[in-house]
Amino acid sequence: xxxxxxxxxxxxxxxxxxxxxxxxxxxxxxxxxxxxxxxxxxxxxxxxxxxxxxxxxxxxxxxxxxxxxxxxxxxxxxxxxxxxxxxxxxxxxxxxxxxxxxxxxxxxxxxxxxxxxxxxxxxxx
Numbered sequence: 001x002x003x004x005x006x007x008x009x010x011x012x013x014x015x016x017x018x019x020x021x022x023x024x025x026x027x028x029x030x031x032x033x034x035x036x037x038x039x040x041x042x043x044x045x046x047x048x049x050x051x052x053x054x055x056x057x058x059x060x061x062x063x064x065x066x067x068x069x070x071x072x073x074x075x076x077x078x079x080x081x082x083x084x085x086x087x088x089x090x091x092x093x094x095x096x097x098x099x100x101x102x103x104x105x106x107x108x109x110x111x112x113x114x115x116x117x118x119x120x121x122x123x124x125x
Contacts (some may be wrong), residue, residue, distance in 0.1 A: 032091055034084045036070035037101045044095040051093075055086050060095060 042063040049056040059072055073083035090096040 031088050032098065033100055034069055034087060034098065035100060036068065036073075036080055038069045038098050039066040039100075040069065040072065040087055040091075040096045040098045041066045042095065043097040047095060049090065049093065049095060051089065053086075056090060059086060059090060063096060066099075 040059075040063050042060050044060060049060060055076055055078070058076060062072060062075055069083060069087060070080065072087065073080045076083060076086075078086075087096060087098070091098055
């Protein structure tokens with residue numbers, strides 16, 4: 001590995017910060033029912049996050065208007081699970097409010113019927 005041409009670091013990989021460093025070792029176990037369609041909005045009036053990590057400030061900055069968890073995840077370039085943990089921290093601190101979509105039972109039944117029809121079409125091919 002002393003050869004300059006052989007490197008363990010890829011310039012396109014970006015910074016080498018492990019996800020557990022961003023989430024302080026936490027993985028999964030969400031305290032709130034957050035999914036990728038959950039909308040979050042900044043509920044802090046001029047309050048700063050008590051956490052020093054830059055991801056928290058970016059989430060608050062992005063959420064001045066309602067934004068989905070998936071959009072936050074994409075903007076931060078973090079996996080959805082890690083983003084949920086960070087958003088959960090801000091909800092616990094009272095800096096974010098959230099609203100999860102509540103699908104109507106009829107819509108869920110229609111989705112199931114649609115998926116079955118698509119499956120039958122694929123099987124027929």
